Amino acid sequence: MSDEYGMTYAHHHSLEGLLQRGRGLGAVRALQVPEKASEFVYDGIRRDWRWDGVDDRSLYLARLVRDLRLPLAPIVDRLTADEDSCLRACEVLELLALAGSDEAREALRAHVREGGHWVQVMESVSLVWPPEWWEDLGDVARARMGKEAELPWLAEPWTRFGIEVQRHPRAARPSLAGLGTGELLALLSGDHAEDDVKFDALRELNGRGPTGELIALVPSLGSRNSPRPLPGLVRAVERLGAAAVPAARSWAADDRPWLARLGADVLADHAGPEVLPGLVEELAAQWAARAWCGPDRTARRLARFGPAAAGAVPHLRRLWLRTPHSYERTAYLEALAAMDRDGLDHAYTESLWDCEETARLLGTAAAPAHPDVLERVAVLRDDPMETADVRSAARTRLAGLDRLS
Template identity: 50%
Template sequence: MAERRYEYAPASTLPGLLQRGRGLGALMAAEDPAAAADLVYGCIRWEWRWDRQVDDRHLYLARLVRDLDLPLGPIVEQLAAAEDTCMRAARVLELLALDGSTEARDALNAYVQDGEHRELVLESVESMRSMADAPAPTRRTWADPLPERDSASLLAMLADPDVPENAKATALRALSRRAPEPALIPLVPTLGAADGTCQLPMLGRAVDVLGEQAVPAAREWATSDRPWLAGLGLVVLAGHGDESDLPTVLNELERAWVAQEWCGPDTLARGLARFGPRAADAASLLRRFWLWTPHSYERSAYLEALGALGAAGMDEAYTESLRDCEANARLLAVRRAPDGPRVRERLAYLRDDPMEEPEVREAARVRLAGVTS
């Protein structure tokens, strides 16, 4: 079991900022490293990622340890803790070793000799080494899994109540790789899982291919008392609806804020971004999500939407995000932060940091080359 605390400190405090991986937390910690030390160690000791499958903290925390010149002893001690804590400490030490820390490298080498979780740590270390030496990954594309079947037969599979759910999911995957099939639209309400709690896998992608064609039906789906169908309808309206759908999308975003549903509003934010300044009424709400969400993976979507809406304070938001825990947020900030000595200094830092993601390093290099040429 992960050692995790769900009671996040307010986002206006240093503990809350560090727990969320916000750039402002790194800036505030630098003002008093000694006072921030225990908070940084605590963010390694305890699991603060909202979704540890996608949220990132390791690079953020490794940078704090390095830039604040914090002793590594308390992190090395965490290698002897439970598996989840051990692995968080190991990931931070791996990055510091990549940066050239002999102490971090020696601690990892010692641990993999006889540590309780040595095999997991060794696998993680070897994976990081291979990634450091490998070229940047290419975007994965999915092939049609049923090229021998025409779309009409796939739709017939979806309409047949006796076809197993996994077979229907494969049919939906195939349709998502093909030209739009409007005949899918009336079938959508029947394509929930048997327990009624969610949609079948790949349904969202197959519907997204339909684009604006699905909007009239999506307006009805959005009013459904089945959460999965209502959610799908809202996603379609956010991604493909017109200005008349803005109130519906805004109402859902407000509902998610009140309920503190941190997973999913990024999709609504991206939809609002399509409308630019016409969705300016959403700026305050989007800013609240950007400031407060513990689900850091979604933060870049709020940042991008705020920029598209022409919200006030974006220069400060982009500058802060140069220190964000999420690579997507840093990448956006590298491209949009206002020019100036401090921004150039940070861009050089990102360009030259061996711990940084290759895409961010390259973007920083290109940006600096452009402003100094």
């Protein structure tokens, strides 16, 4: 399997292919053959096998490095490569440091002191590590920043070090948090407000309850300098739910492609059973074309119809098994569960090792209460590298079982 950039993925059931895709089964099998898995784990850090920027691999790879007891030197060496390679290695090492690796922690601190990508590494660790692990690097940062060509953009950790940062253009705009909903809508309806101001108004509205008065304004909320809706508009319309359907019928017939697409999406998200055959055909076509971006939305639409959409099950199973776009796997599994939960226990269990947080959350909630499953849930609960949401879900699952026993 090849993507548009010429990368070729190994067979989806091989150890190499499973690890490239971040599948839970890959992590399980890697622990069974550590001598074979090590080269593929290192390769996952050396090359970016994510299909899309939203896919996650760093925690998956860090766990494998820790559990396979792999030497860190090949990963530390990647810090001196190009910026993207350095950051992939950095994300793995900073997680390993959280898990107790002094070697990983010192390697990143040494890079801040002497390395070429020290600014990016400093910003990354400041987001993940407790401040006491990096605050003492302030003198180093101040000395090195004086030799940089430009000031950094992020506030943390630089303002803590007393280092001036560049002001983002948005920072110069006044906050709209104090405006009422009517005032925000007035900004959106005005002809003279800049796109940036309208974007801020949409962002503020999206933090509040759905606003039906927005519907009439949607056709006027395209970006002035590009054939797209303003950022935040799609989210705002999605939050309106079925209330947007009547207007969406006219949007779908509009000459502006962005508005026609938005209208078609709203209608598809709220259509009746008459669209079911077409949705199954759409998913089949996406599978046939190996269109890895987008089938998750089709899957969610199909899931609304429950067992009536069972014709989609074979395509969903293939997509779950083979997609390199790990972000979409959870949607396929949720759709399969809505249609027919039988036979999914193994998929829920495998998801406890998956690279994606949403998959691990699903597995934590739905995997059967077998001893090996509960042992894995306890590992997730106690792993300092794990996300806060997964640790919390694991605690809840195990606490519930304790109450029943």
